[in-house]
Amino acid sequence: MTSTIKFADIAVGTELPSARYPIDRLTLVKYAGASGDFNTIHWNERIATEVGLPNVIAHGMLTMAMAVRVVTDWVGDPGAVIEYGVRFTRPVVVPNDDAGVFLEVTAKVTDLLEANRAKIAITAKFDDQTVLGRAQAIVQLT
Amino acid sequence: MALNPDFIGRTYPAGPSYVVGREKIREFARAIGDSNPVFHDPEVAQRLGYSDVIAPPTFAIVVSLEAANAALFDPDLGLDFARVVHGEQTFSYARPICAGDELVVTTVIENIRTMAGNDMITTKGTITTVAGELVATATSMLVSRGADE
Numbered sequence: 001m002t003s004t005i006k007f008a009d010i011a012v013g014t015e016l017p018s019a020r021y022p023i024d025r026l027t028l029v030k031y032a033g034a035s036g037d038f039n040t041i042h043w044n045e046r047i048a049t050e051v052g053l054p055n056v057i058a059h060g061m062l063t064m065a066m067a068v069r070v071v072t073d074w075v076g077d078p079g080a081v082i083e084y085g086v087r088f089t090r091p092v093v094v095p096n097d098d099a100g101v102f103l104e105v106t107a108k109v110t111d112l113l114e115a116n117r118a119k120i121a122i123t124a125k126f127d128d129q130t131v132l133g134r135a136q137a138i139v140q141l142t
Numbered sequence: 143m144a145l146n147p148d149f150i151g152r153t154y155p156a157g158p159s160y161v162v163g164r165e166k167i168r169e170f171a172r173a174i175g176d177s178n179p180v181f182h183d184p185e186v187a188q189r190l191g192y193s194d195v196i197a198p199p200t201f202a203i204v205v206s207l208e209a210a211n212a213a214l215f216d217p218d219l220g221l222d223f224a225r226v227v228h229g230e231q232t233f234s235y236a237r238p239i240c241a242g243d244e245l246v247v248t249t250v251i252e253n254i255r256t257m258a259g260n261d262m263i264t265t266k267g268t269i270t271t272v273a274g275e276l277v278a279t280a281t282s283m284l285v286s287r288g289a290d291e
Contacts, residue, residue, distance in 0.1 A: 002190055002191065021175060022175070027173075027175070030172070030173040031173045031174065033169075033173070034166075034169045034170045034172070034173035034174075034204075035170065035173070035203070035204055036204060036207075036208070037207070060227075060228040060231070061200055061203050061228070061231070062173075062174060064200050064231060065174040065176075065198060065199075065200040066174055066175065068198075068199055068200065069174075069176055069178075072176075072178060072198070072199065073178065077180070077190050078178060078180060078181070078196060078198065078199060078238060079190070079192070079196055079235075079237060079238040081199050081235060082234065082235050083232070083233065083234045083235070084199050084200075084232070084233050084235075085230070085231065085232030085233070085281075086230065086231055086232075087229065087230045088227070088228050088229060088230065088231070
């Protein structure tokens with residue numbers, strides 16, 4: 001593990017570079033295939049609306065995967081992430097159009113821990129509303 | 143239908159091993175749109191001290207979920223999958239998953255509770271190599287939405 005970010009160079013409140021990740025129907029099909037999660041609500045509009053959803057929704061795990069990229073891209077070595085957890089609080093609804101939607105992700109250091117570890121709080125928004133609750137990662141810095 | 147609370151503490155031993163392929167990691171990284179070279183290029187990964195490409199952090203779910211399903215599909219548990227949504231997910235990592243790893247998962251049902259008519263079940267999968275080295279744990283909380291809404 002060789003983080004490019006040094007523990008000595010960060011403080012509580014340090015902001016990580018934010019990011020904006022596109023999600024469209026093709027993204028969901030690719031994620032279903034790569035992850036093995038073929039739950040129909042992530043690709044079949046008929047089933048999704050039958051169970052009361054406004055439309056097809058993104059896999060929570062896809063949202064979780066995208067959100068931690070602001071941390072792995074920042075820290076240099078993704079292996080520096082030693083803990084990562086989220087609550088799935090709101091679905092990301094993905095319409096059947098060419099535009100898709102965007103996940104807006106910001107993050108900042110909220111705690112400095114022992115042994116050069118830091119806690120990062122992540123905010124992921126779709127349509128100006130947060131979709132993950134208590135999203136946080138702990139990174140091992142050098 | 144309420145979940146059977148007798149399942150709390152039940153442990154499901156490791157099933158067949160999961161061999162982590164380099165192309166599978168690349169496919170997963172492409173699917174989440176992540177072009178970080180450490181997920182794609184073995185030489186970059188080796189410069190960081192890994193034997194081969196490493197997997198993005200949430201790839202652990204691919205390994206753990208199949209094992210958890212052995213527990214979750216137990217008909218005596220009473221989980222109705224049509225009503226299930228993913229409530230929470232947490233991973234802790236001893237090290238990243240790496241191409242070439244041969245992994246096994248032991249799953250325990252940590253908790254079952256009912257809140258506001260919804261059943262919540264928490265499973266914890268411990269991912270180790272076949273040699274017994276701890277790699278990661280994956281704790282998943284699933285919510286089974288109550289029928290009487």
